[in-house]
Amino acid sequence: MIPPAFEYTRPGSVDEAVRALADAGEEAKVLAGGQSLLPLLRLRLAFPELVVDVGRIPELRGVREDGDTLVIGAMTTHHDVVHDPLVRRHAGLLAQATATVADPAVRHRGTLGGSLAHADPAGDLPAVALALDAALVVAGPGGRRTVPAREFFVDYLQSALAPDELLLEVRIPKRAGWGFHYEKFHAVAQSWAIVAVAALVRRDDGHIAEARVALTNMGPTPLRATAAEEALTGADGPGAVARAAEAAAEGTRPSQDLSASPEYREHLARVLTRRAVLTATGTG
Numbered sequence: 436m437i438p439p440a441f442e443y444t445r446p447g448s449v450d451e452a453v454r455a456l457a458d459a460g461e462e463a464k465v466l467a468g469g470q471s472l473l474p475l476l477r478l479r480l481a482f483p484e485l486v487v488d489v490g491r492i493p494e495l496r497g498v499r500e501d502g503d504t505l506v507i508g509a510m511t512t513h514h515d516v517v518h519d520p521l522v523r524r525h526a527g528l529l530a531q532a533t534a535t536v537a538d539p540a541v542r543h544r545g546t547l548g549g550s551l552a553h554a555d556p557a558g559d560l561p562a563v564a565l566a567l568d569a570a571l572v573v574a575g576p577g578g579r580r581t582v583p584a585r586e587f588f589v590d591y592l593q594s595a596l597a598p599d600e601l602l603l604e605v606r607i608p609k610r611a612g613w614g615f616h617y618e619k620f621h622a623v624a625q626s627w628a629i630v631a632v633a634a635l636v637r638r639d640d641g642h643i644a645e646a647r648v649a650l651t652n653m654g655p656t657p658l659r660a661t662a663a664e665e666a667l668t669g670a671d672g673p674g675a676v677a678r679a680a681e682a683a684a685e686g687t688r689p690s691q692d693l694s695a696s697p698e699y700r701e702h703l704a705r706v707l708t709r710r711a712v713l714t715a716t717g718t719g
Contacts, residue, residue, distance in 0.1 A: 438476035445488040449574055449601065452489050457576045457599040459485040465601060466490070467510055467549035470541050495548070495603060498522055503609050509548025509602045514539075516547055526607045528615035528633060532563045535619050548602045551587070554594040554656070557627040561588055562657035563617065566633040566649035569607045575600035591655040613637050614715035618707040619651070622694060628652050629694050630703040632660075632683070634711035642671035646712065653704055654688040662686065663708055673718060680709035 446452040456463050462484035466472055475481040489495060495510035498519045505525045507516065516522055516533045523530050536542055536550070536559050550560040551571065564571075564584040571582045576599055587595045596602060619631035631651035637644050646667040648660040666679035689700035713719030 436477050436479060438473075439479060439482050441476075441483050442485045443488065444485065445491050447491055449492060449494060449603065452487055452492060452601050453574055453576060453599065455485065455487045456601065459487075461598040463487055463598065465552070467552070468512065468545040469549075470537070470545040471549060471553040471555070489601065500525075501606070505607045505609060507547055507605045507607070509552075509604055510546050511548075513542035513545050513547065513550075517542065525609040526567060528567060528617060528635060529560075529563055529607065531615070532559045532617040532619075532631075532633060535559055535617065547605060551605065552594055552596055552602050554588050554590075554592050556588075556591060556654060556656055557652040559617070559619065559628060559631060559651060562631065562649040562651040563633045564605065564607075565657045565659055566635050566647045567607050567610075568647070569605050571605055572603045573600045574603050579603070581606070585659070588656040610635065610637075614717060616711045616714035616719075618711035618714070620703050620707060630689075630700050630707060632704065632707040632711040634708070634715045636667075636712060636715040638716060642669055643667050643676075643712075643716065644669075648683065648708055648712070650683070650687065650704055652689070653684070653700060654690075658687055660685075660687075660704070660708060667712060673713060676712050676716070676718075677709050680705050680712065683708035 444455050464483040466486050466488040496508045498521045499506050513533045513536050517530050569584040571587050582595050614636045617633050619628045621628050628651045633649040635647040646664045648663050650658045660683045662682035662685040666682050670676050684701035684704040689697040
């Protein structure tokens, strides 16, 4: 289909982009990699009066270190996230999960920031950001602010970004010595996850000292499986992990659609949590 008519601007700096968004108000959309926005435009599910293309802003790309924090520009592509040595060293879970996003063509165009700002609970990266305790830096007319990932995802396809704000970068604490794994169940290759689990585990003296488990597509936003995390603390073997994983679906609100029933998604959350945690501990 042909998208509706809109104005187009391609700012060269963050300040220019923010001014364009502020002038247009709620009638503007940001174009990053375009892998989410362009289908919405073609299907006429979005009707912006202005599209702000941020692809020419250099400070939005790249990966760097800032002390104990890894900083990734919002316009860094999935391909670059997967292959960046700093990401692999300090945020291996992000690199692993990003490698499962769609297909190579999408990964070469799609961006980390675009995926997070789209706030699709079936997307792989929002749950990973939650598990990694990421912080998202945004800029607006009033300056810059930092939003923890746990506060960024508000509802289905809704984030904490105001209409006149732009996502600049993602800040991820380095976690030396943590095991990790992203376990994803999808019907066919390159499709959205029916359910997926992002697991981070820190072991001490043979048992799990701390676990972080986040769920993809188990509600209108990505979710932390807090009951399972608490049950995993102190677990010291496959049996204990399996028992703890039974709590993974507590507090979730999985949807009913053509792919799965809520009950099936709850079952998958338990099974995939067990697999993800066991793999993260090196015992799976």
